[in-house]
Amino acid sequence: MGAETQESASAAGGRTVRARAADLTDQPLTALAVAVFWAWLVVRWTNDFLLDGSLAPRGTSFFPTAPIEFAASTLSGVAADLGVFGLPFRWLAGLVGFVAASVPYLPELATGVWVTVLLTVSGIAFGFVIAVPLSIARVYGGTITRSVALAYTELFRGTPLLAQLFVLYFATPLSIYIRELPAVGTGFVPAQAFWVAVVAFTLNSAAYQSEYIRSALNSVPEGQLTAARSIGLSKVEGIRHVVLPQGLRYAIPGWSNELVYLIKYSSLASFITVRELFEQADAIASETYRYTELFVLAGLLYLALVVSASLLMDAVERYVAIPGLGTSGR
Amino acid sequence: MHAFPLQSDWAFVLGSLDLLFEGLVVTVALTAASIALGFLLGFPAGAVEVYGRGPLASIVETAGVVLRGTPLLVIIIILFFVVSVSSSAFVTAAVALGLRSGAYQSQIFRGALQSVDEGQLEAARSVGMGRLQAIRHVVVPQALRRSVPGFQNEFTIVLKDTSIAIVIGLGELLTVGQNLYQGGQSTAALEIFLTVSLIYFVLTFTTNRTLDYVDDHFTIPGGEQA
C-alpha cells in the first residue's frame, strides 16, 4: 500500500512536471522558432561543409544586412521625430539594429554550433554507454564492483570539469595519439582538441548519467525482479528484460537534464582551444569588440539548442511512453 | 613520443599553499553567497510554479527556462560586461551563480512540493486549515526534507562552478592556481591543477557527507510516506 501510494504520487508529480515543460515548449511559436533555427543550421552546414560554399561563400551571410540596417535607422529617425512618444520606436530600432549587427556573425557562429552539437551528442552518447553498466554495478553489483563504480562517480563529480579538461589535454599524451588518426582535423571532422574534449565530457557525463539511471533503477519496484526470477529468468536476464526497460524510462527526465547541462558545459571546451559556439563568439568579440551582440547572440543560440533538446526529449518520452509507467503515463 | 612536457615541481606547490588557501576562502565565500541567494530566489519561485497562476507564474517559468538554458560562462560575461551589475567581480559572480542556482533550486523545490501526496493537503484542509496554512505547516516541512538530496547536488555543482568566475578574474581557487604557474617562477601547471582538483574533491566530498548526515538527522523515522 505504502509503496503504491508513493509510486502513484511520484508518477502524478512526474506528469505535472512534464505537462509544465510542455506548456512552454508546446507553444506553436516555440516550435516554429526551433524549426526555423534548425532549417537555417542544416542549410548553413550543408553549404559550408558539403557544397564547399556554393550557395553562399563560406563565412558570408545568407541574409543581406543593408535593408535591416536601413530599417533600423528609419525607425530611430521616426523615434527622434516623435520625441517622448517615440520610445517604443526607439526600442524597436534598437532591436532591429541588434539584428542588423548580428547577421554578419551568424555564419561563423553556425560553425561553432556544429562543434557544440557534435561535442554534446558524442559526450552524452558515449557517456550513456559507460553509465548503464556503471549504474547496474552500483545497484546490483558486489562489494568490489560497487565501490569501483562509486569511486569513479565521486571522482568525476567531485572535481571541476575545467580541471579534467586541463589534465586530459595538457598532461596526458591523449591529444598526441588522436592527432595521428586519419581524418582528424579535416573538413567537418574537428581537430584533436575536440576529441580530447569528447573524452572528458564522456567520462564526466557518464558519472552524472549513472546517478540518474541508478536512482531510476532503484525506483523500479523490487517485486519486478522477483517476478522475473520466479518465471525462471536469471538475475542478469531479469535486469536486462524487466528492470532496464522500465528503469530507463523512469530515467528520461533526469537524463534530459543531463543533456541540457552538457550543452551548456560544452562551452568550457573553449578552454582547450575547441572552437565551439562560445569560443567562436569570444574570438569574434575579441577581434571586433562587439561583446554585447556576440554574447547575447551566443546566449540565444544556446537557448535555442536547449529548447530543441527539451522538445526532442519530450517527443522521445511520448514515443516510448507506456501507460502507467512513471513519467508521462496515460 | 615527446618527453612528458611538464616538469615536476611539487615544492613550488607546497610553498604556495598559503596563496591557494586565500583562493579557497574566496571559493567558499562565493559558494555560500550564491547558494543563499539561490535559495532566496529559488524557494519562492518553486512555490509560485506549483501554487501560483497567472502572469507571475509564467514570468517565473520563463525566467527559469532562460537562466537554465544559458551557459554560466555566458551569464557571467553578460552580467559583467553587458549589464554591468557591479564593478566587483565577486558581487557579479555571486549574482550570476545565485541567479542560475535559483533557477535550478526552484525546480528542486517544485519537484519536492509536488511529490508530497495530494492527500496531505486535503487532510490539512479538512481539519480547517486555510490553503496557505496547510502549505506552510504540512506540505513545506515534508518538501524541504525531500529536497535535501537535490539540494546536495546543487551545492556540489555551485561549488565547482565557482571556478568559472576565472573569466572575470575573480581570485578564487582556480584563478590563484593559474596565476601560480603563469607567474614565471615555475611551470608546475599539472601539479597545480592536481592540487586544486584535490582541494575541490575534498570540499565536495566533505560537504556531501555532511549533508548526508543532515539528511539522516531530519529523516522521519520509518520512511517518508505515511
Added chain:
Amino acid sequence: MGGGGGGSDENEVVAGTAPGFPPFEMKQDGELVGFDIDLLEAVIDETEYTLASWKEFEFKSLIPALTNDNIDVVAAGMTINDERDQTIDFTDPYYSSNQAIVVRAEGDFSPGSLSDLSGHAIGAQKGTTGESVVQEQLIDGGSLDESNYNSYGNYVLAVEDLQNGNIDAVVIDQPVAETFAAQRPVTIAFTYETGENFGFGVREEDDEFTQALNSGLAAVQDGSTYQDLTNKWFGQQ
C-alpha cells in the same frame, strides 16, 4: 575619476592588467609584479592622480572592463593598433616590441618567414597582437586554414601545447618569447617586424587623464627611472 574605479577621490584611478605575461605582468608569491606594473606606478607618481588599486582580468576582458568603467587605465603590454583605437584611446607608446615565432627547440620545423607557417598548426594568445598577425597575415591572406589556428587564454598554455606537439609554432611578443626560450625547450625561429608599440589604454573621453599620463610618461623616460626598470625586468638579455 570616471566611475567604476571605486576611488571616492576624484583623482584616484584603478588600473587593470592581465597577469601571466612575464616579464610585463605576472603573479609571484601572490603579488602582482612586472615591468608594466612598476612603470605605470612611476608614471602616475608624476601626475596629480593617485593609483587606488590594481584589478586583474583575462587579457581579452580588459577593453570591455575599461569601457564599462570597471577600471580607468590598462597596463598590460597592449599593442596600439587601429581596431583597438576605434574603441579606446592610447597614451604615447612606452615600449616597442616585435612578434617572435617560437618553435620547439629539438624539432625539425624551423621556419624563416611567415609564409613558411602555412599548413602548420599555429597558436597565439587570445586578443593579442600575435593573434592579429596570424589572422591578418596568414588566415585572411589565405595561406593558413582557420582550423589550423588555436587560440589560448594564456601564453603559458600555448607554449605548453607547442611542447606537446599539438601546434608547431606560437606567435608571441618578443620579450616574452625570450623569457620562455630561457626557461623551456623552445626557441625563437625568427622575429616578425611589426614595429608595434605598447601603450597604456584609456577611455576615449578621458582626455585630461590621457594628457596627464603622457606628460608623466615623458618625465619618467627623461629621468633614469625608465632605464632602471628596463634593466630590472629585461636585464638577463
Added chain:
Amino acid sequence: MLRLDDVYKSYGDERVLSGVSFEMETGDVDVVIGPSGSGKSTMLRCVNRLTEIDSGAIYLDGDCVTDADTDVNELRKQVGMVFQDFNLFAHLTALGNVTLGLRKVRGMEKSAAREKGYEHLEQVGLLDQADSYPAELSGGQKQRVGIARALAMDPKLLLFDEPTSALDPELVGEVVDVMRDLAAEGITMLVVSHEMGFARSAASDIVFLDGGEIVEHGPPEQLFENPRADRTREFLGRLRTEHEEG
C-alpha cells in the same frame, strides 16, 4: 442536522451525483454502501466541500454550507473527515497529527493542545504510540490516529470514507471497535463502508447509492433482510457470496 437537497455533481461530462437528497439527525450513524464509482466518496467530500457541488444545497444544523460565502475553514472545523488511506501528516508524530489543527486552527496553547491530544489518543486506545511517526504505526493504528485527529476538533459530524478498506483483514477489527464506541457515545457519523458487521450493529440507517442516485434508504434490518429494490438485493447478494460463502 445534516440535509442534502437535490445535489448534483458532474466531472466534465460524467454525472457522478444526480439529485441526491437525504437527511440525518444528531446522534445518527448512517452507513453508505454501493458499488465502486457510484459516487459515495464524492457525496462525502461535498459535505465538507473538498468537492464543490453543481446544484442543490447542503444544510448543516440548518445553515446552508454550499453557499459561496460560507467560510470553508469554519465549516471543516465542524465536520471531521477520516480518509481511506489515512493521510496522516507524515512529518509529525501521532500526537503532532492530533494537535496541529488545535494549535494552528484553534490557536490553542501548546500545553493545552497536548493535553487534549493525549485525551483523544486515549479515546482511540493509542496513548502508548503518541510519539510514533506514521511510518512506525500499523495500518489500524494509523487509522485510529486519523480518527483522533478528526475528533480533536470536536466536530458536529464525522465523515468516514471506507476507513477500513486499506487495512489487512485482521486489523479491521481495531478500527471497527473504535467506530462502534464512538457510535455508542452518540457521535453523529456518516460512514462509507462495506463492513457488514458494523453496519448491522451500529447503523441507524443504511443508504444504498448506485449510479449517483439513492436507490434505497432505511434502517439496517429492513434494508438487509427485506430490500425493496432489485438493485439493492442484487448488490447485497454479491457482497454476501464473497464474504460469507461456503
Added chain:
Amino acid sequence: MLRLDDVYKSYGDERVLSGVSFEMETGDVDVVIGPSGSGKSTMLRCVNRLTEIDSGAIYLDGDCVTDADTDVNELRKQVGMVFQDFNLFAHLTALGNVTLGLRKVRGMEKSAAREKGYEHLEQVGLLDQADSYPAELSGGQKQRVGIARALAMDPKLLLFDEPTSALDPELVGEVVDVMRDLAAEGITMLVVSHEMGFARSAASDIVFLDGGEIVEHGPPEQLFENPRADRTREFLGRLRTEHEEG
C-alpha cells in the same frame, strides 16, 4: 510431489520457520492459513528458492530442490508463483507478460509464444485484454494475468501468496473463480489465502501455520468444523467474527 522436511529459517535473530514438515500429492490443492507474520509467505518462497532455507530439505517429485547445486532457474520453471500484489511487468502488455518467460527462458519463437500466450489468457478469461498494459487493468484482471503468466510455463506446481488480498471485495470473485477452475482441472496448487469460500470448496487440505510451526493440517471439513488445537479454534473464531459477524 512436494515434501518439506524439517525446514528451518531465521532472519537474523528472528526464527520464522521452525521445523516445518508436510507433504502434498499431485493434483492436491493445499491452502495455508495463519496469522500475519506466522511465516506463510516465507514457506512459499522457500519452495521456489526466492528465499534460502537454513536447514532441512524440500523435495519436488523426489528431487531435492534445496541442494546448493540445483539450478534455480530450472526449478522455477517447474514452480510457478502468483504474488499478492501481482508484480506484473509494468512495461509489457498482458500478452507480453505471459510470453516473456516463454521466449527468454524457454527460447520459443515469437509466433509460437504468442499462440501459447493467447491460450493461457483465454484460460483466465482475458483474451480481450491481451494488448492492455498492467496500469490499464483492474486488480482482478491483473491477478488473472499473473496466473496466466505462471501457467504459461507449464509448471508442475503453482504457488499463490494471498492472491486476492490486494483486491477490492467486489473483484475477489473473478480470481477465486479462476483458481477454482484450475483446481477442477487438477493443477497442483499451494495457496496462502484466507478466502474461506475457496478453502472450503476447493482445498484438499488446510495447513494452519502459527509462529513458524504447523499447528494443524487436515481436510477442510475436519479443520473448520472440528479443529483439534485451541490455537486453530481461536484463529478461526477471529476470522469468522470479522468476516461474517452480525
